[in-house]
Amino acid sequence: MRWWRRFTQRALSEKRLDSELQFHIEQRTNGYIAEGVPPEEARRRALIEFGGVELYKEECRNTHWENQWDILARDFRFAFACLGKDRRFAFVAIFALALGIGASTAIFSVVDNALFEPFAYKDSRHLVTLHLRDLHQANDWRGLFLYDEFQEFRRRNDLFDGMVANLQEDVVYSAGENSLLLAGNYVTPGTFEFYGVAPFLGRSLEPADYQAGATPVFVMRYKTWVNRFGADPSSLGKTFKLNGISRTLVGIEAPRFAWGGAELWMPRGPEEPKIVRSFDGRQYWGVVARIRPGVSLRQAAASLNVIAQHFSKVYPKDYPARSSMEVESFAHIVTPPDFRRALYLFSGAVGLLLLIGCANVANLLLVRATTREKEFAVRAALGASRLRLVRQLLAESLLLAIAGAILGILLAWAGVRTIAAVLPDFTIASETVIEMNRAVLVFAVVAGICTVLFFGLAPALKASRCNLEESLRDTGKGLSGAPGGTGLRNILVVAEVALSVTLLFTASLFIRSFVALERVPLGFETDHVLTARLPLPPDRYKTGAQLNAFFQPLLVRLKSMPGIADAAEASTIPPYGGIRSEVEVSGKAHSEKWYGLFQLCSEDYLPLLRIPVLEGRSFTEEEVNDARRVAVINETFRRRYFEKEDPIGRKVQISRLKDFPDVVKEPSFEVIGVVADARNRGLTEPIDPEMWIPYTVTGSAMRGILVRTVKDPKALLKTVAREIWTTDPTVAMAEPNTLDYFLDLFTFAKPRFGLWIVGMFAGMGLLLAAIGVYSVMAYSTARRTHEFGLRIALGASARDVLRMVLGQGLRLLVLGLGIGLLASLALSRLIANQLWGVSSYDPVTVGRVAALLLCLGMTACWVPARRATRVDPMTALRYE
Amino acid sequence: MSMAQEKAEFLKGTLDMLILKVVAVGPIHGYAISQRIRQISKDFFQLPQGSLYPALHRLEERGWLEAEWSDTATGREAKFYKLTRTGRKQLESEMLHWEKLSNAVALILRTA
Numbered sequence: 007m008r009w010w011r012r013f014t015q016r017a018l019s020e021k022r023l024d025s026e027l028q029f030h031i032e033q034r035t036n037g038y039i040a041e042g043v044p045p046e047e048a049r050r051r052a053l054i055e056f057g058g059v060e061l062y063k064e065e066c067r068n069t070h071w072e073n074q075w076d077i078l079a080r081d082f083r084f085a086f087a088c089l090g091k092d093r094r095f096a097f098v099a100i101f102a103l104a105l106g107i108g109a110s111t112a113i114f115s116v117v118d119n120a121l122f123e124p125f126a127y128k129d130s131r132h133l134v135t136l137h138l139r140d141l142h143q144a145n146d147w148r149g150l151f152l153y154d155e156f157q158e159f160r161r162r163n164d165l166f167d168g169m170v171a172n173l174q175e176d177v178v179y180s181a182g183e184n185s186l187l188l189a190g191n192y193v194t195p196g197t198f199e200f201y202g203v204a205p206f207l208g209r210s211l212e213p214a215d216y217q218a219g220a221t222p223v224f225v226m227r228y229k230t231w232v233n234r235f236g237a238d239p240s241s242l243g244k245t246f247k248l249n250g251i252s253r254t255l256v257g258i259e260a261p262r263f264a265w266g267g268a269e270l271w272m273p274r275g276p277e278e279p280k281i282v283r284s285f286d287g288r289q290y291w292g293v294v295a296r297i298r299p300g301v302s303l304r305q306a307a308a309s310l311n312v313i314a315q316h317f318s319k320v321y322p323k324d325y326p327a328r329s330s331m332e333v334e335s336f337a338h339i340v341t342p343p344d345f346r347r348a349l350y351l352f353s354g355a356v357g358l359l360l361l362i363g364c365a366n367v368a369n370l371l372l373v374r375a376t377t378r379e380k381e382f383a384v385r386a387a388l389g390a391s392r393l394r395l396v397r398q399l400l401a402e403s404l405l406l407a408i409a410g411a412i413l414g415i416l417l418a419w420a421g422v423r424t425i426a427a428v429l430p431d432f433t434i435a436s437e438t439v440i441e442m443n444r445a446v447l448v449f450a451v452v453a454g455i456c457t458v459l460f461f462g463l464a465p466a467l468k469a470s471r472c473n474l475e476e477s478l479r480d481t482g483k484g485l486s487g488a489p490g491g492t493g494l495r496n497i498l499v500v501a502e503v504a505l506s507v508t509l510l511f512t513a514s515l516f517i518r519s520f521v522a523l524e525r526v527p528l529g530f531e532t533d534h535v536l537t538a539r540l541p542l543p544p545d546r547y548k549t550g551a552q553l554n555a556f557f558q559p560l561l562v563r564l565k566s567m568p569g570i571a572d573a574a575e576a577s578t579i580p581p582y583g584g585i586r587s588e589v590e591v592s593g594k595a596h597s598e599k600w601y602g603l604f605q606l607c608s609e610d611y612l613p614l615l616r617i618p619v620l621e622g623r624s625f626t627e628e629e630v631n632d633a634r635r636v637a638v639i640n641e642t643f644r645r646r647y648f649e650k651e652d653p654i655g656r657k658v659q660i661s662r663l664k665d666f667p668d669v670v671k672e673p674s675f676e677v678i679g680v681v682a683d684a685r686n687r688g689l690t691e692p693i694d695p696e697m698w699i700p701y702t703v704t705g706s707a708m709r710g711i712l713v714r715t716v717k718d719p720k721a722l723l724k725t726v727a728r729e730i731w732t733t734d735p736t737v738a739m740a741e742p743n744t745l746d747y748f749l750d751l752f753t754f755a756k757p758r759f760g761l762w763i764v765g766m767f768a769g770m771g772l773l774l775a776a777i778g779v780y781s782v783m784a785y786s787t788a789r790r791t792h793e794f795g796l797r798i799a800l801g802a803s804a805r806d807v808l809r810m811v812l813g814q815g816l817r818l819l820v821l822g823l824g825i826g827l828l829a830s831l832a833l834s835r836l837i838a839n840q841l842w843g844v845s846s847y848d849p850v851t852v853g854r855v856a857a858l859l860l861c862l863g864m865t866a867c868w869v870p871a872r873r874a875t876r877v878d879p880m881t882a883l884r885y886e
Numbered sequence: 887m888s889m890a891q892e893k894a895e896f897l898k899g900t901l902d903m904l905i906l907k908v909v910a911v912g913p914i915h916g917y918a919i920s921q922r923i924r925q926i927s928k929d930f931f932q933l934p935q936g937s938l939y940p941a942l943h944r945l946e947e948r949g950w951l952e953a954e955w956s957d958t959a960t961g962r963e964a965k966f967y968k969l970t971r972t973g974r975k976q977l978e979s980e981m982l983h984w985e986k987l988s989n990a991v992a993l994i995l996r997t998a
Contacts, residue, residue, distance in 0.1 A: 025965075026939070027939060055935050058936065066939050069944045070943070
């Protein structure tokens, strides 16, 4: 390690250098003394003959590579001082670079993680899901299949390289007061081999687990294990009482395994008894297959259709009149094809963002170079070598690049963290992990650094290449300014402005769409309402009377509690209403099928949600307790099926009730009232016909409660839970929360997230465009200092100069704005299906975007324009 | 390139060769090298004596010379230079080159 010793022992070599030269001088002095010259004179002569000691020392040092480091350090110190003198430039340049790197990396990482690569499953590109489509209504009939159908489909191994199915079921984990309701999935043999994800702890389900008579086992999701069981490794191998069956926990799955959104997976062999428990007696399985390479989706669908045709005769109720099987790529669940197109566009825009960031930095460096042309000419004239100039500029550029890159990486990191933190549940696939995309980060950083180095060095190369006298004489003089590169820079600014207009326009549309969504009248009041699903143990709650025995005392008790205004039983949580059923209205003949939603609820449901009765009345406590066949319908139901007739006293038949395990033989209900419309298919879908009937008519279907509180509803969560325990300790309470929370989660969270991303993107674009306008205007005014001086000397007022500079900026802005708006209108069709309640050609949005952009753009022009007016004609002209 | 610069470049190349030639006789310190060049050339090269040292350091850095600190006859420590194997090769090739050049120049001067 000689080189290392040389590097670390630079002080020693310095001493030796001195000693070597001194030796020479001493010898020479001694020589003169020997000739009889007096010592003083001898030394003087020796020194003169030797020449400048320090100069030669420096030259010697320069031949040693290790000393280059000191020179480099000096270069950096000097560069630091130079940048410090021009702080505004340094900040803007670093910020522009960091923004370009940070924003593009963060946004691209999220898009890539969430939408392009959300799954960690083996060969996920070839995974497909199956759907049955109703050809009459052109919509999805069902994406779930009966076990028989699944088994038939699976036989087609000429099409598929494996197929698995999962059946969702609520699982009550009984552990006294700590009982939990967990989302369970029954899975078919081979599921874990199919997905090819190794477990985090223990083992996955194995073929033997699916055999009839095997010890009941299950595996758990990583997140559930951490959140609910404190990541306790000793829970492995323990026995859990799940839905009354003791099952052994054999493994914790990998963090990114979340198939079916379940919290635990249980084996389900083909021999096991078919019925476990379900609301309406039938079991529908979600089916996933891996399509064989070379088999097209259409081919597979056509082959499956043959099987489906056969089953449509066996299970006529599960098939619409004309149906067709459809095979869809797995990726399309998360990104439907039209949205995917928008995404590609979006990713392209992210690339542009980086490009703009770099272009801005380049521009800024050129501005600076222009203003320093003379400085470099002078330094070259004073003997600075080309190498020296290049090195010093390199140091400056490196400082900028490193600072920009570090800040950019921090921004990217913070951006990804922020997005991951605000990302609502259920927005993206549960398997997705939002993390920084390193390849993109490296690319962005390298692109940024290269830009800085390239454009930072340009002036040094120019200064050392060009002829000194010319440079000293000519610094951007003449009335037109040097035209070289101006065109390119102008195009750049126009492009930046156009891009940011497009982004702003898109963001504004999203904002307006979101505001429109928030203003949708729900038709009921959600504030101060608590809600919880209550999965009742199926063995003891089979009939309506049994349900009544639980709910009736519970509701009475809750209503008597302080702080609770009202309580009701409900079968679904608004604004998603009811169970879909075919309906018949007495005395009405119709050729096509009629459908409606129905809710099983208690008498307080409608008043609790403040849904007003328009006609007739709501049902009474007695009617509920006696399970009377009465129904309340909504306005849409009356309009659609009764038209102008009086509905009160008429009979409606709810056919679906005939299929329930706790069957309702003659499901005919007398209409006793009509209530105002309330949203029942989410906020954006039209309202469906809906009916409310006493919950006691059947023991089937999922149940829950709604509680209206006087003050903060969350404060009463514990009280409500305790009352439920007291009524029946075997009942687990699932996901209790406020109605507002669920409304936000299922309705607003997703658009808000989109808003966030697009808004962030647009903000960055706007900021970068402003920096771009600023840097170009600053450049051109710096070039024209001489011209302005001359104009002012010839009598131009500050206002004239200001108008000239602003006019030039305005031209660029207006051009960019025009192009951007045209592009926005062309592109907005792509996002039209993501918008709600606002046209993609919205004039208000256009106006706002234009105004905002012009304001910001003119502000960016204002700074250099003001500087131009302050040009002192004497100074500007004397520089000649 | 200006005239002065050309002369400096020319001298630098020549000086390197002279140093290599002088050092070839054995370990020798900087002062002795400068004395020998002066004596042999009869003060033809009017260079400041110090300019020898950057050249010595450059040649050492290039690996043509190697140096060692040892005592002189008077007991003072000095830096002694000697030729390396590559230095010797370099000297030979430069001498050959120089000989060819001077022969050619002499031929032209005599016959033209």
